[in-house]
Amino acid sequence: MLAVYAFVRRLSCLRRTTRIYVSRLQTTKLVCSSNFKDNRQFTMSTVTSLGSSWLKEILEEQSTQNHYIEYRTFFSNHIAHGIIAIERLGGDQNRVKRFVDDYKNKVNLEPPNHPRHNDESTDADPATDDELHKLLGQRKLFYKLRNRYIMKLKEYGSLEEILRAEFPNLSRGLVCSAAHGLIHTGYGYSARCPTTVTEGLAYLHHSCKPLIFDEKNSDNDISHFGKGDTDILVILEELAKDEQLRIFMKEEAVKLSKSDWASGGFQYKVAALMSVGDNLLKYAYKIKVPVMESFKDEADLVVAVADWLLNQSIAVYALSDMKNNFFLLHGVTAAWSLRQIIPVLKPADAVDALRTFTCALLAVYVSQECPALTNKPKVPQSDVTASDWTDVINEVLSRDTDEHIYKLVQVCHDLWREKDCSNMADIYLHAAQTSMDNDLSFGNVS
Structure with a gap:
């Protein structure tokens, strides 16, 4: 062509x-599971494994557990996408770590407890069904959303099942935040990384503009x-x-x-x-x-x-x-x-x-x-x-x-x-x- x-x-x-x-971009009816018990063990490693253990480790280290999904109010955190892209280009562990260091030097990523989002907490209770509905596109309480999608992934049992069930409820909102929610989710799935996928779904929910x-x-x-x-x-x-x-x-x-x-x-x-x-x-x-x-x-x-x-x-x-x-x-x-x-x-x-x-x-x-x-x-x-x-x-x-x-x-x-x-x-x-x-x-x- x-x-x-x-x-x-x-x-x-x-x-x-x-x-x-x-x-x-879609704001209609979220497929929500009913009442979840409080469970703050939000580690994802037991759900789906990556082909490369070092890639998994770096993505976990640089996840939203340590850096908020945005910085300077509305700029999106791209670090996971860059890590995955460089690995797909053939970059080894040292090359990926070089990127991480360079990215952090250029971009002032913000910790979860940064004053700009002081109502956030990484161990926030997962959002309830009612909260999911109310938070759609409201650009707040990212960690309540992320932790709910982590809980959902545990319930669904695989990345494929959570994407099949949850992505259609958010997909009319993919243009939100310059499509970063979509990009985060897609790159996460390409690497079969549960952490990145659930972050991406939460970001889609967080910023949805249908x-x-x-x-x-x-x-x-x-x-x-x-x-x-x-x-x-x-x-x-x-x-x-x-x-x-x-x-x-x-x-x-x-x-x-x-x-x-x-x-x-x-x-x-x-x-x-x-x-x-x-x-x-x-x-x-x-x-x-x-x-x-x-x-x-x-x-x-x-x-x-x-x-x-x-x-x-x-x-x-x-x-x-x-x-x-x-x-x-x-x-x-x-x-x-x-x-x-x-x-x-x-x-x-x-x-x-x-x-x-x-x-x-x-x-x-x-x-x-x-x-x-x-x-x-x-x-x-x-x-x-x-x-x-x-x-x-x-x-x-x-x-x-x-x-x-x-x-x-x-x-x-x-x-x-x-x-x-x-x-x-x-x-x-x-x-x-x-x-x-x-x-x-x-x-x-x-």
Whole structure:
């Protein structure tokens, strides 16, 4: 895809590849277990084991037991994602520890008892059913939520079962906190780390900002998802011309910034757009998802759609003339994280999550003023080799850089390694090189 740039082929491939991504936000009925007895033994090691004992130990050491999930009010703690990404890139224990030290030197992570969240306690009683409902999206009492999800995991008995039961209740809120709850959960599951997964679910619950739309309107029925007749590139062009939507986004973001919800300009803009989900669905349902016609088995289909969405998110990031945009990069790592979770969900829940993810990432694209997609790869698809990737990985692991760069390179390398004959090979490499060759751009955040 997007490998040959003769005009006709280039247009066709570009349209197939520039798919936008969206996160799933849901505030409806949580599946809650009834009365739990007080149990403060919140260690997770007996539930699911990791393949690497040292990785497990480092993730436990750097968990929210020692560092709060946020710092400086609304910035998200990324340390677990960076640890997992570097290990997946082949970094050994010493390399991961070097990252941990560097990250802590650059970021002032806050202890659980920091004055900024002095009503928090790591040994807080797990939230009750009633508290779960009341705390949804309220951005407080993270440890009550985390400890309840730890209790839930013990009851469900496996990561797969807790994700299958609990993730659908939160997935319409995935865009919250710049998709960090989704990313935390997906990276945790990729490493089969119970601690990180339960932290991620709690963070989704803590910060949930849902996709809101009229569910009684037949035009919004989920049966329309993926069955449009318009190429993704055309839809992006339509979004770029929707001045009314952008004006609404900016005006509503100003209102949100004056509320008691502490966040950043980007999150206010995306939350504003997610509050008018009918508008986003109008665009999302026009998109033709080619793989919808290729699979009869529902389980295979949702995985194929997740793969397609991931490829489109990478293409938009890589081709954007706003090089190394922080929020488009987040679209990539969020799409990869969702792809980790999709196979364990019931097909209907998976489709709902993929639909919301599509809407949220359309919102992200609009929030960044719909950048042109003109930054073409320098290396042709057919010329990408294992040696190219060896050079990229050696280079990125030699640097002490922003943790997002490790994650972006890791995602693209994972996909190339799995599909090295893919016609996305040039895009994967181009995305990785773009992340390393350009400073992170924060685009339109005000």
